[in-house]
Amino acid sequence: MSAESTNIDDVADIVDFFLAWNHHRQTVIQICEIGHLSEPQKKTLSWLVKMADRVSLSDLEKEDRD
Numbered sequence: 001m002s003a004e005s006t007n008i009d010d011v012a013d014i015v016d017f018f019l020a021w022n023h024h025r026q027t028v029i030q031i032c033e034i035g036h037l038s039e040p041q042k043k044t045l046s047w048l049v050k051m052a053d054r055v056s057l058s059d060l061e062k063e064d065r066d
Helices: 014-019 021-033 039-053 057-065
Strands: none
Touching: 014 021, 014 057, 021 039
């Protein structure tokens, strides 16, 4: 997948997802706002977004070295 692709069907691995994170991040936030989720589910997604925001490409490259 190229960095420009934001189609979730184009995601083949974690790097693909990371490269389009800004788009996918908005999708997760929109899911949280739908209202069909419980408060613990919304809070969990919120923490996942915060965690993903801290990931950098160098973090993902470490996985390839192991």
